[in-house]
Amino acid sequence: MTDKYTQLVSHGLGRNVARKLGLPQPALLRRYKPGQALISGPILVQGASAGAEELAAILLSWDLDVRRHAVPREKLGAIILVMDELAGPEDLEKPVLSAASSLRDLAPSARFITVSRPADGAGTPSGAAARQGVDGFLRSLAKELRAGATANGILLPEGVSATSPSAVAALRFFLSGRSAFVDGQFLTVSTAEGRLPSDFEKPLAGKVAVVTGAARGIGAAIARTLYRDGATLVLVDVPAAGDHLAGVANEVHGTALQLDISREDAGQRIIDHAVQRHGHLDIVVHNAGITRDKLLANMDHSRWSSVLNVNIAAQLRINQALMASEHFRDSPRIVSVASTSGIAGNRGQTNYAASKAGVMGLVRATAPLLAHHGGTINAVAPGFIETEMTARIPLALREVGRRLNSLQQGGQPADVAEAIAFLASDAAGGINGTVLRVCGQNVVGA
Numbered sequence: 041m042t043d044k045y046t047q048l049v050s051h052g053l054g055r056n057v058a059r060k061l062g063l064p065q066p067a068l069l070r071r072y073k074p075g076q077a078l079i080s081g082p083i084l085v086q087g088a089s090a091g092a093e094e095l096a097a098i099l100l101s102w103d104l105d106v107r108r109h110a111v112p113r114e115k116l117g118a119i120i121l122v123m124d125e126l127a128g129p130e131d132l133e134k135p136v137l138s139a140a141s142s143l144r145d146l147a148p149s150a151r152f153i154t155v156s157r158p159a160d161g162a163g164t165p166s167g168a169a170a171r172q173g174v175d176g177f178l179r180s181l182a183k184e185l186r187a188g189a190t191a192n193g194i195l196l197p198e199g200v201s202a203t204s205p206s207a208v209a210a211l212r213f214f215l216s217g218r219s220a221f222v223d224g225q226f227l228t229v230s231t232a233e234g235r236l237p238s239d240f241e242k243p244l245a246g247k248v249a250v251v252t253g254a255a256r257g258i259g260a261a262i263a264r265t266l267y268r269d270g271a272t273l274v275l276v277d278v279p280a281a282g283d284h285l286a287g288v289a290n291e292v293h294g295t296a297l298q299l300d301i302s303r304e305d306a307g308q309r310i311i312d313h314a315v316q317r318h319g320h321l322d323i324v325v326h327n328a329g330i331t332r333d334k335l336l337a338n339m340d341h342s343r344w345s346s347v348l349n350v351n352i353a354a355q356l357r358i359n360q361a362l363m364a365s366e367h368f369r370d371s372p373r374i375v376s377v378a379s380t381s382g383i384a385g386n387r388g389q390t391n392y393a394a395s396k397a398g399v400m401g402l403v404r405a406t407a408p409l410l411a412h413h414g415g416t417i418n419a420v421a422p423g424f425i426e427t428e429m430t431a432r433i434p435l436a437l438r439e440v441g442r443r444l445n446s447l448q449q450g451g452q453p454a455d456v457a458e459a460i461a462f463l464a465s466d467a468a469g470g471i472n473g474t475v476l477r478v479c480g481q482n483v484v485g486a
């Protein structure tokens with residue numbers, strides 16, 4: 041699915057006309073490709089804490105061009121602002137204004153990343169105010185950046201250092217083209233768990249991953265991305281999508297399992313297939329989902345129950361089977377696809393939004409249960425993504441949906457897939473029970 045308008049206004053005559061008429065000018069985003077440099081341009085690491093110093097040393101060890109002080113008029117690939125020792129609101133001004141003076145030097149598709157601590161746990165009202173202040177600051181800055189640049193934050197509770205594996209992995213994710221459509225978001229690293237890969241190009245090497253709803257759209261993109269990152273794939277979809285499913289399975293050298301995930305025995309069927317065909321099971325991505333939109337006044341039993349059944353009840357049953365299985369015990373990962381509709385609500389989608397909000401609730405509550413087995417469960421909440429589903433939306437509505445975010449464009453299925461691949465990796469072992477939005481900072485739902 042393409043967004044022809046973005047192509048048209050990204051260069052030449054189209055760009056000039058859009059500029060003159062004051063029309064949105066979405067940038068062509070820098071998306072990850074294997075072998076691509078992590079970031080194009082020097083990285084300015086600001087902040088006086090030990091955390092800032094340690095992160096700068098890690099970036100240097102990756103052979104990146106790192107600055108601890110701005111060089112006037114030098115184009116920057118990224119600014120990392122480490123504010124992990126804020127004691128009160130007065131501590132915000134110095135780092136923030138010092139970063140401000142370099143903003144005009146950011147290159148296209150540059151990154152601005154804060155590293156700070158969550159307000160809970162600050163111990164004093166003044167500390168909490170400062171920490172929460174970073175939230176408003178970063179989300180506003182993300183709305184000010186242009187040319188495909190994004191701003192995101194990493195939150196580290198007390199006891200989790202800036203150099204813990206998942207903090208470093210999150211930093212790498214936010215710096216890279218893998219996070220092209222993630223904007224204005226915070227990712228909490230809750231523990232020092234996690235292991236960085238020996239090969240950053242193949243972070244899922246040796247893993248067996250199941251993706252539901254993999255015959256098309258976002259699910260097929262997830263399959264391709266996990267395969268690219270080294271995983272062996274089991275692809276699940278309904279029998280009616282069997283031909284497409286086989287096509288994607290062939291492409292990623294995986295196996296296809298024709299299965300309606302709302303069947304009572306779906307969890308066991310998935311485990312049996314993965315173990316019999318591939319020896320083990322490490323990652324499950326709950327992507328399959330349906331919409332049956334109607335205003336609530338016209339809602340009927342079938343529309344309500346089918347959506348709740350496929351989008352939540354099936355996941356709950358499959359998770360139960362997974363957690364009861366001895367084959368899902370070695371740092372297992374579950375990633376669920378939610379939706380920004382479940383955060384902000386959407387007219388005509390009471391059933392769908394209830395189901396997707398439900399997904400976020402189940403993820404939070406399942407996190408401690410999975411942590412018991414050294415595992416994690418997280419959700420990704422996509423905003424407007426260019427798929428067959430959104431291509432069916434009437435043109436005017438579709439245009440509104442795709443432009444109402446800080447990047448002024450819809451995301452690609454691969455953008456959702458990149459976030460899922462990151463959360464499914466060993467390096468993300470310290471991230472558990474969170475929701476990461478992949479929405480270009482959609483104005484809907486903050």
Ligand code: NAI
Binds near residue numbers: 254278422425
């Ligand atoms: P899609 O409709 O193109 O693909 C969904 C796939 O799931 C289809 O292949 C379908 O056959 C399969 N599926 C449906 N019910 C199933 C069942 N009972 N058992 C097995 N497979 C089943 O949808 P799309 O756009 O790729 O969305 C994927 C996920 O992303 C869904 O959970 C959707 O709610 C979510 N999402 C999509 C957004 C978008 O903008 N496209 C935005 C936010 C969330």
